[in-house]
Amino acid sequence: MALAIRDLSFRYGAAPVLERLSTGALPRGEFTALVGPNGAGKSTLFRCAAGLLKPQLGSATLDGADLAPLTSRERARKIFYLSQDTQARVALSVFDIILLARKSLHRGFALAASADDMRAVEAVIAELGLGPFASRDIGTLSGGQRQLAAIGQALVREPDVLLLDEPTSALDVRRQLDVMATIREATRRRHIVTITAIHDLSLAARFADRVLVMNEGRIAQAGPPAEVLAHSAVSETYAVGVHLERSARGTLLVEPYIQVD
Numbered sequence: 001m002a003l004a005i006r007d008l009s010f011r012y013g014a015a016p017v018l019e020r021l022s023t024g025a026l027p028r029g030e031f032t033a034l035v036g037p038n039g040a041g042k043s044t045l046f047r048c049a050a051g052l053l054k055p056q057l058g059s060a061t062l063d064g065a066d067l068a069p070l071t072s073r074e075r076a077r078k079i080f081y082l083s084q085d086t087q088a089r090v091a092l093s094v095f096d097i098i099l100l101a102r103k104s105l106h107r108g109f110a111l112a113a114s115a116d117d118m119r120a121v122e123a124v125i126a127e128l129g130l131g132p133f134a135s136r137d138i139g140t141l142s143g144g145q146r147q148l149a150a151i152g153q154a155l156v157r158e159p160d161v162l163l164l165d166e167p168t169s170a171l172d173v174r175r176q177l178d179v180m181a182t183i184r185e186a187t188r189r190r191h192i193v194t195i196t197a198i199h200d201l202s203l204a205a206r207f208a209d210r211v212l213v214m215n216e217g218r219i220a221q222a223g224p225p226a227e228v229l230a231h232s233a234v235s236e237t238y239a240v241g242v243h244l245e246r247s248a249r250g251t252l253l254v255e256p257y258i259q260v261d
Contacts, residue, residue: 001027001028001063002025002026002027002028002062002063002193003023003025003026003049003060003061003062003160003161003193003195004023004024004025004026004060004061005021005022005023005045005049005058005059005060006022006058006059006060006061007020007021007022007057007058007059008020008021008022008045008048008055008057008058008059008060009021009055009056009057009058010041010044010048010053010055010056011056016217017041017044017217018041018044018045018048018055018058018217018218019216019217019218020057020058020218021041021045021058021214021217021218021219022219023212023219023222024219024222026193026195026210027193028160028191028192028193029187029188029191029192030187030193030194030209030210031183031184031187031188031194031196031207031208031209031210032193032194032195032196032208032209032210032211032212033195033196033197033198033203033204033207033208033210033211033212033225034195034196034197034198034211034212034214035197035198035199035201035204035211035212035213035214035234036213036214036215036220036237037215037237037238040214040215040216040217040237041214041216041217042165042197042214043083043084043165043197045214046081046083046163046165046195046197047081048060049079049081049161049163050075050076050079050080050081050163051067051070051072051075051076051079052081062078062079062160062161062193063160067079073105076105076157077105077157077159078159078160078161079159079160079161079162079163080154080157080159080161080162080163081163081165082150082151082153082154082162082163082164082165082167083165084165084166084169090138091137091138091139092137092138093134093135093136093137093138094125094130094133094134094135094136094138094141094145094149094152095121095125095134095135097138097149097153098121098124098125098149098152098153098156099113099117099118099121099156101152101153101154101156101157102117102120102121102156102157103117105157120156120158121156124152124155124156125152127155127186127189128148128149128151128152128155128182128186129148129182130145130148130149130152133145133149142175143170143171143172143175144171144172144174144175144178144179147167147168147171147175147179148178148179148182150167151164151167151179151182151183151186155186155190158190159192160192160193161192161193161194161195162183162187162192162193162194162195163194163195164183164194164195164196164197165197166197166198166199167179167183167196167198168180168198168200168203169199176200176203180196180203180206180207181207183196183207184207184208195212196208201229201234201242201254201256202252202253202254204225204229204254205225205226205229205244205251205252205253205254206251206252208225209224209225210222210223210224210225211223211224211225211228211229212228213228213231213233213234213237214237215233215236215237220233220236220237221233221234225252226244226252229242229244229252229254230242230244238256240256240257240258240259241256241257241258241259242254242255242256242257243255243256243257
């Protein structure tokens with residue numbers, strides 16, 4: 001029971017972005033961190049997996065079933081892609097934007113919310129600890145609270161696959177930890193496939209079950225964080241040295257450094 005992407009290739013015109021990229025099997029219930037430098041193709045990979053871009057080559061399967069024959073609506077029921085831009089542009093409450101996300105997929109905007117819709121929204125708000133902010137205008141929340149509300153919009157649609165593009169990039173240290181812990185727990189509780197693109201290697205090491213290192217449109221290395229982040233592929237990908245150690249609390253810490261001759 002997993003998501004698997006095989007031999008995926010995508011070009012913008014003549015410029016290759018993804019070159020026969022394969023992820024291996026990404027099991028349900030596991031939180032995968034996708035790391036790599038800017039321009040490696042991470043966002044393009046997500047857009048192809050979500051069906052927003054059509055690759056020239058390759059396939060994606062979920063639980064052994066090919067995703068290619070699905071309509072855009074059918075694919076949207078299975079895969080939710082949360083882009084880097086989650087800035088609120090509407091004057092609605094947290095409860096309302098999560099409810100709209102639910103209705104847009106399950107019932108349509110024009111239909112009244114069902115009792116199941118309301119229960120689903122209330123459950124997600126409780127799961128993410130958004131209860132104190134449920135009636136607040138989304139525009140009045142902090143960056144971390146808005147990010148959790150955006151994740152709530154994803155989870156209320158009950159996807160099988162959750163693709164998150166740098167969900168911690170604009171957050172302070174505490175909010176980064178909160179959001180990453182929430183994503184990991186939701187992944188396990190809901191038994192879904194979650195892939196999060198992230199630049200902070202220590203956050204990836206701390207929270208992910210699996211790390212994919214992406215470089216120049218391919219997966220350079222994949223596996224458990226302690227093994228992957230110690231691999232030479234990480235140093236080669238980022239052109240830095242990488243030192244790993246365990247803190248007194250047992251947390252794996254990653255220290256990139258530039259070697260000076």
